[in-house]
Amino acid sequence: MGDGNDIITGNAAIGQSGGPTAVINQSLIGCVELIKHATGVKKILGMHHGVTGLFNQDFIEMQDIPQDRLDRIAETPSAALGSSRVKPDESYGERIFESLRDNDIRYFFYIGGNDSSDTCRIVNDYAKAQNYEMRCFHIPKTIDNDLKCNDHTPGYGSAAKFVACSFIGDNLDNRALPGIKINVLMGRHAGFLTAASVLARQNPEDGPHLIYVPEAVFDPDKFLTDVDRIYKEQGRCLIAVSEGIHDQEGEAMAVKLAEQQGHAVERDDHGNVQLSGSGALGDFLAQHIKLNLGKDLRVRADTFGYMQRCFAGCVSPTDRVEARAAGRKAAELALAGEREGSIAIQRPSDEPYTIEYNMVKLEDVAAKTRLLPEEFIEDDNNISDSFKKYVRPIVGPLPTVELLRVRGGAD
Amino acid sequence: MGDGNDIITGNAAIGQSGGPTAVINQSLIGCVELIKHATGVKKILGMHHGVTGLFNQDFIEMQDIPQDRLDRIAETPSAALGSSRVKPDESYGERIFESLRDNDIRYFFYIGGNDSSDTCRIVNDYAKAQNYEMRCFHIPKTIDNDLKCNDHTPGYGSAAKFVACSFIGDNLDNRALPGIKINVLMGRHAGFLTAASVLARQNPEDGPHLIYVPEAVFDPDKFLTDVDRIYKEQGRCLIAVSEGIHDQEGEAMAVKLAEQQGHAVERDDHGNVQLSGSGALGDFLAQHIKLNLGKDLRVRADTFGYMQRCFAGCVSPTDRVEARAAGRKAAELALAGEREGSIAIQRPSDEPYTIEYNMVKLEDVAAKTRLLPEEFIEDDNNISDSFKKYVRPIVGPLPTVELLRVRGGAD
Numbered sequence: 001m002g003d004g005n006d007i008i009t010g011n012a013a014i015g016q017s018g019g020p021t022a023v024i025n026q027s028l029i030g031c032v033e034l035i036k037h038a039t040g041v042k043k044i045l046g047m048h049h050g051v052t053g054l055f056n057q058d059f060i061e062m063q064d065i066p067q068d069r070l071d072r073i074a075e076t077p078s079a080a081l082g083s084s085r086v087k088p089d090e091s092y093g094e095r096i097f098e099s100l101r102d103n104d105i106r107y108f109f110y111i112g113g114n115d116s117s118d119t120c121r122i123v124n125d126y127a128k129a130q131n132y133e134m135r136c137f138h139i140p141k142t143i144d145n146d147l148k149c150n151d152h153t154p155g156y157g158s159a160a161k162f163v164a165c166s167f168i169g170d171n172l173d174n175r176a177l178p179g180i181k182i183n184v185l186m187g188r189h190a191g192f193l194t195a196a197s198v199l200a201r202q203n204p205e206d207g208p209h210l211i212y213v214p215e216a217v218f219d220p221d222k223f224l225t226d227v228d229r230i231y232k233e234q235g236r237c238l239i240a241v242s243e244g245i246h247d248q249e250g251e252a253m254a255v256k257l258a259e260q261q262g263h264a265v266e267r268d269d270h271g272n273v274q275l276s277g278s279g280a281l282g283d284f285l286a287q288h289i290k291l292n293l294g295k296d297l298r299v300r301a302d303t304f305g306y307m308q309r310c311f312a313g314c315v316s317p318t319d320r321v322e323a324r325a326a327g328r329k330a331a332e333l334a335l336a337g338e339r340e341g342s343i344a345i346q347r348p349s350d351e352p353y354t355i356e357y358n359m360v361k362l363e364d365v366a367a368k369t370r371l372l373p374e375e376f377i378e379d380d381n382n383i384s385d386s387f388k389k390y391v392r393p394i395v396g397p398l399p400t401v402e403l404l405r406v407r408g409g410a411d
Numbered sequence: 412m413g414d415g416n417d418i419i420t421g422n423a424a425i426g427q428s429g430g431p432t433a434v435i436n437q438s439l440i441g442c443v444e445l446i447k448h449a450t451g452v453k454k455i456l457g458m459h460h461g462v463t464g465l466f467n468q469d470f471i472e473m474q475d476i477p478q479d480r481l482d483r484i485a486e487t488p489s490a491a492l493g494s495s496r497v498k499p500d501e502s503y504g505e506r507i508f509e510s511l512r513d514n515d516i517r518y519f520f521y522i523g524g525n526d527s528s529d530t531c532r533i534v535n536d537y538a539k540a541q542n543y544e545m546r547c548f549h550i551p552k553t554i555d556n557d558l559k560c561n562d563h564t565p566g567y568g569s570a571a572k573f574v575a576c577s578f579i580g581d582n583l584d585n586r587a588l589p590g591i592k593i594n595v596l597m598g599r600h601a602g603f604l605t606a607a608s609v610l611a612r613q614n615p616e617d618g619p620h621l622i623y624v625p626e627a628v629f630d631p632d633k634f635l636t637d638v639d640r641i642y643k644e645q646g647r648c649l650i651a652v653s654e655g656i657h658d659q660e661g662e663a664m665a666v667k668l669a670e671q672q673g674h675a676v677e678r679d680d681h682g683n684v685q686l687s688g689s690g691a692l693g694d695f696l697a698q699h700i701k702l703n704l705g706k707d708l709r710v711r712a713d714t715f716g717y718m719q720r721c722f723a724g725c726v727s728p729t730d731r732v733e734a735r736a737a738g739r740k741a742a743e744l745a746l747a748g749e750r751e752g753s754i755a756i757q758r759p760s761d762e763p764y765t766i767e768y769n770m771v772k773l774e775d776v777a778a779k780t781r782l783l784p785e786e787f788i789e790d791d792n793n794i795s796d797s798f799k800k801y802v803r804p805i806v807g808p809l810p811t812v813e814l815l816r817v818r819g820g821a822d
Contacts, residue, residue, distance in 0.1 A: 020587045022580070046815065049587075060816050072813035078583030080815040085588070169433070169721030172489030176431045176460075177496070181717070305713030306592070310580030312810040314724065399723040402483035404457065404491040405471050 007337060008133055009040045010106030013054060014062075015047035016079035017112035017119060019143065021155030022162075022315050023323035027111045027139050028081065029074035030327025032062050035107065038335050045103060050084030050110075051119055055092060057099050074324065077310040087115060088122050097126050100134065107135045107334050111327070113142035113153075117342055118366035124340055135334035138342040138362055139326050143309045145192035148368045149360040151347040152192075154326055155309070157319030157394040159186075160196035162311050164398055166304065167200030171207040171238055172401065178236035179298030180227060180289060183208075184282040186308050188244035191215050191372045193308065196391055197240035198383040202401055207238025214244035215372045216380040218253050220260075223285075224292050226381050231293075243281060243303075257284035261291070316396045322355060329357040342366075353393040418748065419544055420451045421517030424465060425473075426458035427490035428523035428530060430554065432566030433573075433726050434734035438522045438550050439492065440485035441738025443473050446518065449746050456514060461495030461521075462530055466503060468510050485735065488721040498526060499533050508537050511545065518546045518745050522738070524553035524564075528753055529777035535751055546745035549753040549773060550737050554720045556603035559779045560771040562758040565737055566720070568730030568805040570597075571607035573722050575809055577715065578611030582618040582649050583812065589647035590709030591638060591700060594619075595693045597719050599655035602626050602783045604719065607802055608651035609794040613812055618649025625655035626783045627791040629664050631671075634696075635703050637792050642704075654692060654714075668695035672702070727807045733766060740768040753777075764804040 012035050016024055028046075035041050046060040047053030060081060065073075073080050088096060099105070100123075108127075110120035117138040124136040140147050143159035163185060174181045185194040191213025200206060209230045212218055230237040245253045258265050261284060282301030289299050326343045333341065341359040348354050376387035423446050427435055439457075446452050457471035458464030471492060476484075484491050499507060510516070511534075519538075521531040528549040535547040551558050554570035574596060585592045596605040602624025611617060620641045623629055641648040656664045669676050672695060693712030700710050737754045744752065752770040759765050787798035 016587070020584050048816070062815075069813060072811070073815065075810075076583065076812045076814075077580045077810075079587040080813075083587040165723045165725070166718050168723035169488045170717055172487065173431050173717055173721045176427070176490040176494040300717070302716030302718065303714065304718070306581055306584055306711070307577050307713065307715070307718075310584045312576045312579035312812075314576070399486075399488075400483070401487045401723075402480060402491075403487075404473075404484065405459070 007040045007335065008106045008135070009042070010104040011043040011045055012041050012107035012109065013045045013047055013059070013103070013105045014081075014109040015050040015053060015111065016081050016083050017050040017110060017116035018083060018085065018141065019309055020078035020083055021141055021143050021309050022077040022158035022311065023154055023319050024078070024111055024141050025076050025080050026074045026320055026323035027141060027154055027327035029070045030324040031109050031139065031331045033067065033070055034328045034331035035335065036063050040335070041107060045105065046081045049082035050086065051088055051096070051123070052084045052086050053081070054099050054123070055088070055095055057103065059103070077312050085115070087119055093126050096123055097130050097132065100127055100132060105134065109137050109139060109330055109334075111139040111141050113144065114147055114365065114367055114369060116141075117147070117362060121362040121366045124362065135338070136340040136362075137330040137334055138365065139330045140343055140345065140365075141323070143193060144187060144190045146190035146370045148365050148370045149342070149344040150370070151345055152394050153345065154319060154323035156192060157316035157322070157396070158314065159193055159308050160199070160391060161316045161395045161398070162308055162314045163193055163196045163304070164199035164395060165314060167197045167208060167238070167240065168399060168401060171200050174207060174236050174238045179300060180231060180237045180239070182239045182241060182282050182285050182299070182301040184241050184243055184301065184303040186304065187214060187242040189214055189369050189371065191242050194240050194242040195372060195376060195383045195387055196395065198388055199391065199395060199398060203403055205234060208240040209234065209237050210381050211240045211383045212242060212245050212381060213372055213377060214242045214246065216377055217248050218245040219247070219380075220253070220257065220288060222380070224289065227289055228293055241281065241285065254281040254284055257288055261287055316394065318394055318396050326357055333359055350389070418451045418746065419517045419546070420453070421515040422454040422456055423452050423518035423520065424456040424458055424470070424514070424516045425492075425520040426461040426464060426522065427492050427494050428461040428521060428527035429494060429496065429552070430524075430720055431489035431494055432552055432554055432720050433488040433569035433722065434565050434730050435489070435522055435552050436487050436491050437485045437731055437734035438552060438565055438738035440481045441735040442520050442550065442742045444478065444481055445739045445742035446746065447474050451746070452518060456516065457492045460493035461497065461527075462499055462507070462534070463495045463497050464492070465510050465534070466499070466506055468514065470514070488723050496526075498530055504537050507534055508541050508543065511538055511543060516545065520548050520550060520741055520745075522550040522552050524555065525558055525776065525778055525780060528558070528773060532773040532777045535773065546749070547751045548741040548745055549776065550741045551754055551756065551776075552734070554604060555598060555601050557601035557781045559776050559781045560753070560755040561781070562756055563805050564756065565730060565734035567603060568727035568733070568807070569725065570604055570719050571610070571802060572727045572806045572809070573719055573725045574604055574607045574715070575610035575806060576725060578608045578619060578649070578651065579810060579812060582611050585618060585647050585649045590711060591642060591648045591650070593650045593652060593693050593696050593710070593712040595652050595654055595712065595714040597715065598625060598653040600625055600780050600782065602653045605651050605653040606783060606787060606794045606798055607806065609799055610802065610806060610809060614814055616645060619651040620645065620648050621792050622651045622794045623653060623656050623792060624783055624788060625653045625657065627788055628659050629656040630658070630791075631664070631668065631699060633791070635700065638700055639704055652692065652696065665692040665695055668699055672698055727805065729805055729807050737768055744770055761800070
């Protein structure tokens with residue numbers, strides 16, 4: 001903590017950045033509701049569309065919004081201020097500094113993932129380079145759950161709950177009308193969201209029966225063996241796949257299968273491929289199964305898409321509370337005289353589930369990616385029980401299912 | 412009603428059929444919990460995978476399941492008995508009759524949509540042809556909401572709630588990171604589910620801004636004009652599309668756009684096309700926009716897929732209650748001496764919302780499709796307020812949103 005004598009007077013700016021989540025407004029309001037009562041703070045300037053709003057001096061004033069409206073905003077999914085994927089380069093420096101100075105911004109808060117924490121670091125560096133005194137804090141947010149130094153991140157718990165509820169339903173759907181079903185989930189580099197599908201397993205025969213994350217190498221031949229085995233055992237097979245699965249050389253599986261199946265794949269000068277189809281990976285995997293295991297198999301693929309991050313009415317109670325607390329914590333630290341940092345959610349104890357909101361260095365989080373730890377991955381096609389234990393309190397209670405005629409059991 | 416002296420003694424059989432829903436087990440349990448107390452009924456034979464279970468004499472006995480377990484089954488999404496898409500042809504007749512007779516089935520209940528009600532009619536005809544005395548009732552179920560004689564059908568309310576909650580989130584997502592977003596929803600012939608996306612409109616600027624259902628002819632040129640206008644007005648555009656949209660000649664839009672965009676479309680001898688891609692329509696529409704309105708536009712497409720029908724934890728309270736009541740009503744009628752029929756949910760009054768469970772003729776429902784009435788469709792690209800009024804009580808309460816900076820309003 002700072003020495004407490006270090007309180008500066010001026011305005012506060014706050015922004016939201018990156019892909020929205022179901023609880024990113026909780027963090028916004030957590031920060032606003034605390035800082036609005038601070039004596040040093042005059043206006044609270046909500047940046048319209050993140051750093052773009054700062055750059056263009058396009059602000060939504062928030063200091064006079066009554067608490068009941070703040071509470072309703074907090075409960076609303078997605079980023080109420082608007083979001084942004086802009087990363088400021090050199091050309092932004094001057095205008096960002098002007099905006100900070102012209103608007104007397106002395107408290108700066110930025111809610112987002114690893115790219116956004118890097119933006120926060122960059123803004124902080126501009127201010128520092130001009131000896132401009134400012135408090136600068138990053139507040140974590142990402143459904144990918146891939147921030148370094150964090151046990152987990154706000155937004156993940158609710159997206160994971162959405163994935164779990166989808167799979168609970170889809171497992172029973174697949175049980176009622178048996179076949180092979182592939183669901184493709186968000187996660188280019190980190191498999192946390194895909195791993196959450198494991199929560200749908202409540203009974204021994206429940207799917208997902210196979211789970212593939214980007215942290216494990218995906219072998220299309222081994223995949224066929226896996227699917228064939230489960231299908232022969234169970235008469236059905238439910239599969240969870242991260243969009244980012246790739247081969248040994250790191251080539252995206254959608255591209256590899258597209259080429260294998262004789263589709264023209266266009267590459268740019270850097271060798272990068274833009275696959276147009278939103279459902280491409282799922283369709284190629286389904287085709288891969290049909291071509292190799294039998295064209296008459298009932299194989300279906302769904303790609304969950306944007307629904308995962310902002311679905312209304314499927315919020316984890318833990319996530320809701322923690323997102324708010326993370327926002328409050330950033331305000332607290334800034335008012336206590338700390339100069340800069342990133343809020344990290346850490347878990348000193350599993351039982352009882354205990355959370356601390358600690359301050360870590362911006363550069364320890366900025367532009368870095370945390371991956372699913374090895375102990376959570378089993379045999380390249382499954383997720384461990386230790387992950388289930390890890391994720392359960394983050395997601396909270398889930399609907400329970402009651403089956404008729406469990407395989408190997410009585411009716 | 413029958414004369415009440417007409418009670419027959421024997422076993423009851425019950426089956427579930429077609430695509431599962433979030434509340435089809437409510438109807439199952441509604442029927443079972445009532446009929447299990449009837450003096451005339453000995454065993455309750457749950458058909459494993461619908462008419463296939465009847466055909467193969469594969470039954471799950473349900474008469475001894477305690478009420479608390481029945482209640483848990485009722486709350487579980489999808490078809491607990493397993494479902495089926497089999498439609499019995501001539502070759503089934505003999506074996507179906509044998510199964511009815513061998514198992515002394517005197518009460519027959521079949522839960523499903525229009526195809527399933529036709530199966531129910533066929534089974535009934537087999538029994539009648541042999542002068543086999545049996546009560547035979549169809550219990551309605553379909554997320555498509557396309558059964559004749561019904562105001563709405565069990566399963567629709569919950570699927571519509573899922574669609575509404577998705578669009579509430581996706582509208583805010585699209586507002587935070589503006590662009591053009593297309594969501595493709597289930598509904599080959601009937602647009603009721605797609606129409607439910609209109610419930611996401613809580614504020615004047617909320618999407619979906621355009622809604623296309625199969626009941627209206629889809630004109631790809633008019634579509635571009637619509638999208639361009641909204642995008643210029645709002646800086647974004649959220650679009651709901653039924654999978655079944657087609658041109659004037661009835662050709663599926665996915666096929667038409669695929670050909671327009673130079674993809675090879677394979678047709679069988681009957682001229683039918685099998686499009687492999689699960690996300691094909693969405694991708695073709697996105698491509699259509701980019702090719703014509705600008706390749707640098709941010710255009711995204713999601714296809715909601717199976718999630719719509721069985722998502723766990725997003726059940727309409729009305730739907731839950733009505734699905735149960737429809738199952739109970741079928742049992743009541745059978746025990747009261749009625750011989751055959753289909754339960755129809757009818758609404759004698761809008762305010763207060765009042766529901767009756769009436770008996771209609773099997774042949775009035777079987778294999779027929781109800782479409783979205785004309786008064787619910789506006790200008791071929793929108794859904795009317797009268798539909799909103801119709802659908803609201805069926806879906807029940809939805810999460811409310813609070814915006815910052817509404818267009819044209821104050822912050």
